[in-house]
Amino acid sequence: MRITVIGTGYLGATHAACLAEIGFEVLGIDTDAAKVAALNAGVLPFHEPDLPGLLRKHTESGRLRFSTSMEEAANFADVHFLAVGTPQSGHAGRADMSQIDGAFRSLLGQISHDALIIGKSTVPVGTARRLASMARKLGPTGAEIQVAWNPEFLREGYAVQDTLRPDRLVFGTDQPGPLGVLRSVYAQAIAAGTPVVETDFETAELVKVAANAFLATKISFINAFSEITETAGGDISTLADAIGMDARIGRRFLNAGLGFGGGCLPKDIRALQARTQELGLDLTMDFLSAVDQVNLRRRDKVVELVEQTLGGSDISAKVAVLGASFKPESDDVRDSPALDVAARLDGLGYEVCVYDPIAQESARRRCPQLEYPDTMEEAVAGAEMVLLLTEWQQFRTLQPADLDSLVSGRRILDGRNVLDAATWLDAGWQLMQLGRKTEP
Numbered sequence: 001m002r003i004t005v006i007g008t009g010y011l012g013a014t015h016a017a018c019l020a021e022i023g024f025e026v027l028g029i030d031t032d033a034a035k036v037a038a039l040n041a042g043v044l045p046f047h048e049p050d051l052p053g054l055l056r057k058h059t060e061s062g063r064l065r066f067s068t069s070m071e072e073a074a075n076f077a078d079v080h081f082l083a084v085g086t087p088q089s090g091h092a093g094r095a096d097m098s099q100i101d102g103a104f105r106s107l108l109g110q111i112s113h114d115a116l117i118i119g120k121s122t123v124p125v126g127t128a129r130r131l132a133s134m135a136r137k138l139g140p141t142g143a144e145i146q147v148a149w150n151p152e153f154l155r156e157g158y159a160v161q162d163t164l165r166p167d168r169l170v171f172g173t174d175q176p177g178p179l180g181v182l183r184s185v186y187a188q189a190i191a192a193g194t195p196v197v198e199t200d201f202e203t204a205e206l207v208k209v210a211a212n213a214f215l216a217t218k219i220s221f222i223n224a225f226s227e228i229t230e231t232a233g234g235d236i237s238t239l240a241d242a243i244g245m246d247a248r249i250g251r252r253f254l255n256a257g258l259g260f261g262g263g264c265l266p267k268d269i270r271a272l273q274a275r276t277q278e279l280g281l282d283l284t285m286d287f288l289s290a291v292d293q294v295n296l297r298r299r300d301k302v303v304e305l306v307e308q309t310l311g312g313s314d315i316s317a318k319v320a321v322l323g324a325s326f327k328p329e330s331d332d333v334r335d336s337p338a339l340d341v342a343a344r345l346d347g348l349g350y351e352v353c354v355y356d357p358i359a360q361e362s363a364r365r366r367c368p369q370l371e372y373p374d375t376m377e378e379a380v381a382g383a384e385m386v387l388l389l390t391e392w393q394q395f396r397t398l399q400p401a402d403l404d405s406l407v408s409g410r411r412i413l414d415g416r417n418v419l420d421a422a423t424w425l426d427a428g429w430q431l432m433q434l435g436r437k438t439e440p
């Protein structure tokens with residue numbers, strides 16, 4: 001089977017390379033000519049473990065190539081995955097559907113025979129039905145254009161393994177025809193035991209946003225308790241361990257800290273609220289505003305702690321920020337809490353040096369006003385305060401001796417609660433963690 005993947009960002013490039021790995025002939029389509037050129041040259045324009053190898057392997061074998069031409073896409077295959085972006089729009093948190101609608105219309109305009117268009121992007125409920133109706137109105141005469149929705153749950157940093165061995169597959173359709181195609185595309189994962197949920201359009205769309213809303217809520221839930229322990233006393237990590245021992249709750253996604261960011265959770269909870277309001281359900285997802293606010297207040301808290309610690313007097317003090325990506329193992333800086341805090345401190349007049357093992361370039365593009373030295377040692381040299389804001393493995397294992405002779409002030413704010421407090425306090429450092437009292 002030949003397959004196209006339209007939109008070759010984090011999701012689409014991964015999906016295209018994994019489909020080639022499974023054995024399909026794949027054409028990836030993107031409007032960004034520079035991205036297409038890089039991908040055709042076997043160069044991944046972002047960081048994702050294991051993906052560069054797959055991309056090189058299959059661009060070299062000829063099983064995977066990329067193009068900007070939708071006409072080529074329409075002629076190449078009868079099965080098309082839609083993986084374009086659905087970023088936040090300027091309107092009350094609503095999803096910007098211009099990439100979805102643009103790509104869908106443009107493909108429809110080129111197709112001349114029966115085809116199946118499978119949405120993978122995260123979309124407001126109602127999108128698949130709307131596109132299916134658009135296909136009936138605008139599609140070629142004499143040909144049937146079917147639509148299915150197959151939301152994606154991959155995690156950046158684990159995208160290849162999540163794509164090849166997903167936890168579950170969700171197939172949303174309004175007729176049985178596309179199910180056979182979906183089952184053959186995913187035959188390997190299904191044979192390996194991946195559960196499949198076959199359902200209608202709306203459920204499929206909602207499974208994705210519900211999963212993200214739940215995860216965001218879990219993170220903000222524990223971070224709200226951090227606000228309590230910071231005021232009333234108590235230790236957030238012990239609290240999380242203890243409630244996490246209840247199998248009904250579970251310990252994962254209960255790590256208190258600087259909160260969530262990235263290109264999915266923040267915009268997905270806002271888009272869900274906006275969509276429910278459009279549906280007349282004004283209060284239904286109201287709690288997600290609180291989830292969002294708790295999350296953003298963690299960033300305020302870190303900025304406040306820096307100001308309190310450095311006294312506000314030496315406003316030009318050097319602050320070293322360790323981590324720029326929104327999470328480890330990714331160079332994605334979209335709505336990154338670390339970079340947001342760094343930019344705010346820069347705005348307050350601090351000299352901010354950011355070091356991230358992988359995301360230096362994407363961070364520089366997004367926040368060019370900050371300094372990005374080549375090494376962690378340069379970033380922390382002469383710093384009055386070190387902020388650990390993304391929990392890369394190399395920062396988790398930091399020891400006081402790694403920084404002792406470099407910094408000007410032995411002060412560290414561990415925004416991810418990953419450092420061993422006793423080690424740092426015993427070495428004479430002032431250590432701050434979120435939701436935990438760490439003064440000696």
Ligand code: NAD
Pocket residue numbers: 006007008009010011012029030031032035083084085086099100102103104106120121122123152153154155156263264
């Ligand atoms: P992205 O911005 O990295 O990629 C989108 C790509 O689509 C870009 O390369 C863009 O140039 C291209 N594009 C835009 N309009 C186009 C058009 N008309 N024709 C062809 N290409 C076009 O976004 P992403 O992170 O890959 O996310 C894509 C979708 O997948 C979003 O809905 C997102 O919510 C969802 N998703 C993302 C992840 C993730 O971890 N990144 C995980 C699950 C779901």
